[in-house]
Amino acid sequence: MELWNHLRAMILGDASKFNLTIRLCIAASFAFIQCMLIWLTVLLFRGIKKKISVLVGKYIPTLTIRKFRILESAQILGGLYFILRALKYVVIFVQLFLIIPLIFSLFAPTQNLAATLFGYVLTPLKQILHSLISYIPNLITIVIFVLIANYAIRSLKFFATRIEREKLVIPGFYPDWAQPTFNILRFLIYAFTIAVIYPYLPGSDSRIFQGVSVFVGIIVSFGSTSAINNLVAGIVLTYMRPFKLGDRIQIQNVTGFVVEKSPVIIRLRTHKNEYVTFPNSMALTSNIINYHTSTTENEQGLILYADITFGYTTPWETVHELLIAAALKTSHVLAEPKPFVLQTSLDDFYAHYQINAYTKNAGQVPAIYSELFSNIQSGFREAGLDLTAAHFRINLPTDARRNFTGQKSGSLP
Secondary structure, three states: HHHHHHHHHHHHEEEEEEEOOHHHHHHHHHHHHHHHHHHHHHHHHHHHHHHHHHHHHOOOOEEEEEOOOEEOOOHHHHHHHHHHHHHHHHHHHHHHHHHHHHHHHHOOOHHHHHHHHHHHHHHHHHHHHHHHHHHHHHHHHHHHHHHHHHHHHHHHHHHHHHHOOOOOOOOEOOHHHHHHHHHHHHHHHHHHHEEEEEEHHOOOOOOHHHEEEEEEEHHHHHHOHHHHHHHHHHHHHEEEHHOOOEEEEEEEEEEEEEEEEOOOEEEEEEEOEEEEEEEEHHOOOOEEEEHHHHHOOOOOOEEEEEEEEEEEOHHHHHHHHHHHHHHHHHOOOOOOOOOOOEEEEOOOEEEEEEEEEEEEEHHHHHHHHHHHHHHHHHHHHOOOOOOOOOOOOOOOOOOHHHHHHHHHOOOOO
């Protein structure tokens, strides 16, 4: 109220000395000045709008992030137009807020109304200003904690990058652990910082604020059970190191290359260019076969094998030679270590042979198998040997077949 009285006295002086005619003239002058101000404000913002339309068309391109269009130029221009329109209305409102109480204060019946209107806006503004000034110490405390957390995260990022690029070697700590470990520590630092600055937030001790926090926590707890399971499984898989990006692996009878490994899912691309997605919790409880590990961490390489059957009339030495020769003709099969043959079983009519060959190219396994099978067929055909296994069936006369079905199992008349 005191501020309003000082403002009115500064502009109008002692209005009680004026008669009604002078007061009406002053009120009309204020109204005319306000109309002129509104007209000038509209013209000013119209000119600013034209300038902005020209500048946006020439100098502000479409906002893109990694070839993904976030905002088109027309959308940016529309947003600027909206801000200008809102700012214009704010300026006009401030003008009316100052002029209308001044006009009301010229007349005795409306003086109290003018003070009331001025107080409706001024009182909340004074409370907001006072709250902001009293909140400055807490704000400084929050800023300090945020800066400490920011510099801690930057330091961790620096060390994680050096470890990932193998410029900093820590015994027992693998380079592919650097980025996941940094993400975990960053999350913990953020969570700790939020817990520390929470009491300094305005209204944190109010029941409404606490009730909303509890409600959000309950929703997150009930709605994110499977997501948390996948996150925990993703962390476990990271430190188990069963595979890396680009490895050829098998999960639940699906074989493919790892093209994505996120905190919640694993995505494989099969040899048929099919993309199969597994939740981390499913992958953690499944057997994972990594074919690339055998080619990178094992000096000998991955063993490919194929089984055939062959009759006893052909010496086993001949079969071994043909299988080894077929393997050595196959692309991506190593000459050293040399391919070898295992005899896995001896049946009534034929023997089981298994050719084993080493390779360092796990990504071409289907093509290697296809070429190996072709070379085996060609080698046996050139040697004059038929890979077809004989099938035997006993044909009995009708009477003998009838008598045979009447006998006990295992007896033959």
